[in-house]
Amino acid sequence: MSEETLSNLSREDRSFEPPAELAASANVTAEAYERASSDREAFWAEAAERLDWSQTWDRVLDWDDPPFAKWFTGGTLNAAYNCVDRHVEAGNGDRVALHWVGEPADDKRTITYADLQAEVCRAANALLALGVEAGDRVAIYMPMLPETVVAMLACARIGAPHTVVFGGFSSDALATRLVDCEAKVVVTADGGYRRGAPSALKPAVDEARTKASGDGFDVEHVLVVRRTGQDVDWDDDVDVWWHEAVDGASSEHEAQPFDAEHPLYVMYTSGTTGKPKGILHTTGGYLTGTSYTHHAVFDLKPETDVYWCTADVGWVTGHSYMVYGPLANGATQVMYEGTPDSPHRGRWWEIIQDYGVTIFYTAPTAIRTFMKQGREIPDGFDLSSLRLLGSVGESINPEAYMWYREVIGGERCPIVDTWWQTETGQIMISPLPGVTAGKPGSAMTPLPGISVDVVNDDGESVPHGSGGYLVVKEPWPAMLRTLWGDDDRFKETYWSRFRKQGFYFAGDGAKLDDDGDIWLLGRVDDVMNVSGHRLSTTEIESALVSHPKVAEAAVVGAADETTGQAVCAFVILRDSAGDGGDDIVEELRRHVQKEIGAIAKPRQIMVVPELPKTRSGKIMRRLLKDVAEHREVGDVTTLADSTVMDLISKKEGSGSGDDEG
Ligand code: PRX
Numbered sequence: 011m012s013e014e015t016l017s018n019l020s021r022e023d024r025s026f027e028p029p030a031e032l033a034a035s036a037n038v039t040a041e042a043y044e045r046a047s048s049d050r051e052a053f054w055a056e057a058a059e060r061l062d063w064s065q066t067w068d069r070v071l072d073w074d075d076p077p078f079a080k081w082f083t084g085g086t087l088n089a090a091y092n093c094v095d096r097h098v099e100a101g102n103g104d105r106v107a108l109h110w111v112g113e114p115a116d117d118k119r120t121i122t123y124a125d126l127q128a129e130v131c132r133a134a135n136a137l138l139a140l141g142v143e144a145g146d147r148v149a150i151y152m153p154m155l156p157e158t159v160v161a162m163l164a165c166a167r168i169g170a171p172h173t174v175v176f177g178g179f180s181s182d183a184l185a186t187r188l189v190d191c192e193a194k195v196v197v198t199a200d201g202g203y204r205r206g207a208p209s210a211l212k213p214a215v216d217e218a219r220t221k222a223s224g225d226g227f228d229v230e231h232v233l234v235v236r237r238t239g240q241d242v243d244w245d246d247d248v249d250v251w252w253h254e255a256v257d258g259a260s261s262e263h264e265a266q267p268f269d270a271e272h273p274l275y276v277m278y279t280s281g282t283t284g285k286p287k288g289i290l291h292t293t294g295g296y297l298t299g300t301s302y303t304h305h306a307v308f309d310l311k312p313e314t315d316v317y318w319c320t321a322d323v324g325w326v327t328g329h330s331y332m333v334y335g336p337l338a339n340g341a342t343q344v345m346y347e348g349t350p351d352s353p354h355r356g357r358w359w360e361i362i363q364d365y366g367v368t369i370f371y372t373a374p375t376a377i378r379t380f381m382k383q384g385r386e387i388p389d390g391f392d393l394s395s396l397r398l399l400g401s402v403g404e405s406i407n408p409e410a411y412m413w414y415r416e417v418i419g420g421e422r423c424p425i426v427d428t429w430w431q432t433e434t435g436q437i438m439i440s441p442l443p444g445v446t447a448g449k450p451g452s453a454m455t456p457l458p459g460i461s462v463d464v465v466n467d468d469g470e471s472v473p474h475g476s477g478g479y480l481v482v483k484e485p486w487p488a489m490l491r492t493l494w495g496d497d498d499r500f501k502e503t504y505w506s507r508f509r510k511q512g513f514y515f516a517g518d519g520a521k522l523d524d525d526g527d528i529w530l531l532g533r534v535d536d537v538m539n540v541s542g543h544r545l546s547t548t549e550i551e552s553a554l555v556s557h558p559k560v561a562e563a564a565v566v567g568a569a570d571e572t573t574g575q576a577v578c579a580f581v582i583l584r585d586s587a588g589d590g591g592d593d594i595v596e597e598l599r600r601h602v603q604k605e606i607g608a609i610a611k612p613r614q615i616m617v618v619p620e621l622p623k624t625r626s627g628k629i630m631r632r633l634l635k636d637v638a639e640h641r642e643v644g645d646v647t648t649l650a651d652s653t654v655m656d657l658i659s660k661k662e663g664s665g666s667g668d669d670e671g
Contacts, residue, residue, distance in 0.1 A: 038445070042458040063086065093334060100340075144169030219232070308443075381410060461484040559590055566578050620657055
């Protein structure tokens with residue numbers, strides 16, 4: 011980590027004590043830290059007891075064969091039963107589980123826990139009728155609909171691990187995932203509403219299925235929810251309407267217990283190579299970790315709170331803090347289908363006002379977008395129901411923190427800045443709202459039961475005031491168990507950097523301030539963070555070079571005011587492509603969108619004559635980043651040809667190939 015990065019951190023002296031009322035009745039108080047550190051396993055066992063187990067575990071943690079952890083061995087439980095049925099059995103069947111809000115105005119549904127139970131049972135029976143058995147994988151490629159949650163829980167109920175693929179991903183990205191996890195069934199919809207218009211999903215599934223077949227893998231069935239009513243192509247042997255298969259199925263289904271280590275889901279995420287990694291989460295530890303942290307960090311009072319996490323269910327935040335954590339805790343929550351600006355830019359604030367949302371969890375990129383639009387928009391709505399705010403996905407810069415606190419939180423709501431990853435499954439570093447005095451921009455300290463540190467190259471703890479690598483020193487319940495079908499890559503990616511010490515390496519840089527509080531500094535590998543979503547530079551480079559006109563490509567994440575980082579690409583065209591034509595930049599941007607999805611579309615593409623490389627042929631992305639961020643180019647002495655940067659900078663200066671679209 012360069013000293014430059016560390017010293018760039020602004021000094022922050024402000025801190026905000028927890029509101030007295032919240033502190034007085036907080037779910038978790040300061041004693042938890044001590045209790046957890048005196049006996050970590052006993053602490054997590056107690057957290058696990060918040061769930062209903064069919065069979066209690068024999069052993070809390072089996073770490074005999076690191077890095078392959080087993081939690082609560084010998085224990086059995088059913089995740090869907092824990093998220094749904096047990097609340098009904100406790101007499102809370104009438105409690106609202108989901109206030110679902112469609113994007114078109116007046117398109118709303120209220121789903122109680124009893125409704126959810128009946129629907130999950132029907133869907134479980136429908137999946138069984140389609141031949142899905144425990145252990146089979148089911149892909150879910152859906153908009154934000156109640157059926158999406160139902161499908162996930164139905165899979166969990168019958169022990170079929172799901173893999174949810176974000177609806178914004180392309181058919182190619184979907185196909186890769188279908189093949190990698192050999193999904194027997196895909197659950198999808200004809201389309202969903204986004205930005206005021208129906209957008210189709212089913213055609214992407216059809217294409218993905220054809221591609222997968224080309225790779226020798228056949229999906230057996232596609233279960234299709236009718237949402238928009240748009241025309242769809244239909245294959246009678248494969249396609250089944252949800253309303254035909256599910257609505258007619260029995261609402262009785264007895265949930266079977268599964269082993270605590272039974273796979274619950276696979277979530278694909280970008281790594282440093284082109285191939286996405288299938289993060290595997292299992293049942294007992296994951297549900298323990300997510301439900302406990304949801305209870306602790308959001309201080310949820312299920313009888314009175316209305317909770318809203320704005321994440322899409324296609325990302326891990328939607329899994330841990332919209333589906334499993336909150337539902338295991340019996341929360342009442344809002345689920346919104348569309349974009350924040352449809353049909354007007356105050357839509358989110360209107361939803362908070364209409365449903366009396368008390369706990370709100372979103373990403374810094376959204377907050378910065380609202381900041382730009384001006385406070386008049388949220389000021390037009392009554393946000394007085396809010397009592398706690400959360401942030402996730404990247405560091406929240408102090409300016410956005412203060413705006414969030416003042417404009418949205420009315421200066422009365424604590425902000426929990428939560429650091430975690432797809433791999434960690436659960437929040438790892440965060441203030442506790444009734445305990446911690448939060449500092450704008452810092453995720454503060456590890457949660458009780460979590461052992462995190464900042465270390466130097468040799469794995470030694472750095473002193474307060476210094477920076478280094480963020481590591482996790484002890485196993486935690488919701489940790490990933492492996493990468494789907496690739497134990498070696500799992501070991502290599504997360505456990506080799508500090509093999510001797512046995513630390514999990516998160517891939518993030520961090521700094522400890524003078525009080526020992528943690529400030530996250532971003533990724534130290536070739537992974538970008540765009541709007542809180544992880545993208546791999548290599549994956550986008552592969553997409554670019556798969557275009558017939560491109561010879562070579564280098565991608566960097568450049569600082570962006572709204573999205574945190576933005577994708578910037580430098581490409582060398584093939585001789586046969588000449589100058590590529592007038593539309594080359596747009597053509598390549600569209601190509602990346604087709605290969606990966608709109609989220610990966612570069613903000614800027616520069617066509618350049620050469621790329622900066624070391625003598626051993628490694629592209630020096632650091633120098634390209636200087637160009638993309640309009641900085642003076644750094645040290646070029648290790649370049650094989652030190653004049654290359656002059657050529658690139660000249661192109662930059664002339665603005666050629668720049669496209670901000
Ligand atoms: O770099 C960190 C950043 O997001 C990465 C994890 O991305 P993903 O697996 O997609 O999960 C996002 C939602 C949990 C981390 O390695 N990150 C996430 N939350 C924070 C953060 N960086 C700083 N502060 C955070 N609160």
